[in-house]
Amino acid sequence: xxxxxxxxxxxxSSHVPVHPDERMARLVRLAARGFNRALQLRLQTENVTFGQxxxxxxxxxxxxxxxxxxxxxxxxxxxxxxxxxxxxxxxxYIERRNVDGNKRRQHAFLTKRGWALRDVxxxxxxxxxxxxxxxxxxxxxxxxxxxxxxxxxxxxxxxxDAAARGVRVPPTKxxxxx
Amino acid sequence: xxxxxxxxxxxxSSHVPVHPDERMARLVRLAARGFNRALQLRLQTENVTFGQxxxxxxxxxxxxxxxxxxxxxxxxxxxxxxxxxxxxxxxxYIERRNVDGNKRRQHAFLTKRGWALRDVxxxxxxxxxxxxxxxxxxxxxxxxxxxxxxxxxxxxxxxxDAAARGVRVPPTKxxxxx
DNA sequence: GCATTAAAGATAGATATCTAATATTAGATG
DNA sequence: CATCTAATATTAGATATCTATCTTTAATGC
Numbered sequence: 001x002x003x004x005x006x007x008x009x010x011x012x013s014s015h016v017p018v019h020p021d022e023r024m025a026r027l028v029r030l031a032a033r034g035f036n037r038a039l040q041l042r043l044q045t046e047n048v049t050f051g052q053x054x055x056x057x058x059x060x061x062x063x064x065x066x067x068x069x070x071x072x073x074x075x076x077x078x079x080x081x082x083x084x085x086x087x088x089x090x091x092x093y094i095e096r097r098n099v100d101g102n103k104r105r106q107h108a109f110l111t112k113r114g115w116a117l118r119d120v121x122x123x124x125x126x127x128x129x130x131x132x133x134x135x136x137x138x139x140x141x142x143x144x145x146x147x148x149x150x151x152x153x154x155x156x157x158x159x160x161d162a163a164a165r166g167v168r169v170p171p172t173k174x175x176x177x178x
Numbered sequence: 179x180x181x182x183x184x185x186x187x188x189x190x191s192s193h194v195p196v197h198p199d200e201r202m203a204r205l206v207r208l209a210a211r212g213f214n215r216a217l218q219l220r221l222q223t224e225n226v227t228f229g230q231x232x233x234x235x236x237x238x239x240x241x242x243x244x245x246x247x248x249x250x251x252x253x254x255x256x257x258x259x260x261x262x263x264x265x266x267x268x269x270x271y272i273e274r275r276n277v278d279g280n281k282r283r284q285h286a287f288l289t290k291r292g293w294a295l296r297d298v299x300x301x302x303x304x305x306x307x308x309x310x311x312x313x314x315x316x317x318x319x320x321x322x323x324x325x326x327x328x329x330x331x332x333x334x335x336x337x338x339d340a341a342a343r344g345v346r347v348p349p350t351k352x353x354x355x356x
Numbered sequence: 357g358c359a360t361t362a363a364a365g366a367t368a369g370a371t372a373t374c375t376a377a378t379a380t381t382a383g384a385t386g
Numbered sequence: 387c388a389t390c391t392a393a394t395a396t397t398a399g400a401t402a403t404c405t406a407t408c409t410t411t412a413a414t415g416c
Contacts, residue, residue, distance in 0.1 A: 019235055027323055027330065034336075035333060049401095077404060079404075129202060132332050145205055148322075152212050159212070162219050257398095281380080
């Protein structure tokens with residue numbers, strides 16, 4: 001019997017035959033999980049959570065968005081955005097305030113501290129990206145992005161169709177695994 | 179100004195410029211989210227949760243695995259597997275018991291009910307897969323799987339390297355979004 | 357301009373995941 | 387063969403997300 005390769009020693013590698021129905025879904029989930037873990041690994045050294053990263057990233061590009069706008073952009077619910085933003089205000093990354101005398105909307109504005117994080121965190125994301133892309137040609141990366149975009153659109157349409165048929169759209173509870 | 183396409187009306191579509199550092203990561207996460215939602219949408223009509231699906235799928239291929247083996251296969255922790263399996267036993271999908279007089283290991287065995295679910299649930303997964311693949315050639319799908327596999331391996335290596343440097347590997351807390 | 361409806365946010369409670377600590381059993385070693 | 391160590395499962399507690407509900411404020415229609 002031949003010796004196992006390095007990769008095979010890892011207990012994650014599937015001894016298990018994968019359901020044909022789920023092969024692509026599984027790969028996509030595992031890749032997402034990989035990106036998340038790789039990024040969280042780096043963010044934790046700066047004491048920033050993944051959720052905070054998501055909102056920071058959005059604010060660096062569009063400072064002063066309302067909570068509702070932020071939750072939309074982040075694909076997270078308002079309560080989730082709410083608690084994350086409260087925490088980020090406590091941490092001094094943002095300031096929440098009203099604009100134009102509208103007391104309904106709560107807008108989030110980056111503080112000096114919040115802006116400063118950008119210089120620290122963006123390189124970490126770049127690092128993850130570079131690590132992930134190793135061995136993939138520019139064309140391969142391009143094709144990959146295109147194919148992913150097609151799948152995303154297909155699945156969004158599926159969801160819209162379901163919603164149109166009156167199906168309640170379920171939670172996106174946390175399950176990056178598998 | 180030209181009219182917006184159907185797709186653009188959706189509020190999810192990004193008015194927001196995406197961080198170059200995060201473009202691929204974001205696409206992968208959104209695709210994973212799409213798969214999860216599309217599947218959950220269908221599973222909920224059968225009162226099966228995503229977590230239960232994961233374990234059922236594994237057991238249909240390897241009945242009688244221990245809790246430890248199941249959590250490995252599912253890429254979930256043991257407490258997570260534990261509670262899921264307890265619940266699945268309550269629901270009558272599996273039976274948990276010892277084997278060979280070994281009182282340490284708890285093995286999970288599908289009941290008739292658990293096996294029967296297969297005929298109902300697998301078509302749903304196939305449906306999701308087909309929906310996701312619309313418009314992608316066989317070759318494109320092949321390339322996509324290859325590229326995803328490369329990324330997964332790259333990111334696993336990244337994690338192993340980090341672990342070797344003594345970095346604590348962080349949770350894979352639920353954040354499929356964005 | 358007052359009353360109704362809609363929008364935005366806040367709060368409370370549920371769920372699925374995680375980490376850490378504990379208990380039990382099996383296997384290895386002096 | 388008695389003890390130590392490792393494996394497995396369990397329990398307890400934290401966290402990030404979700405849904406549902408409530409409150410406040412703005413917009414709209416008579």
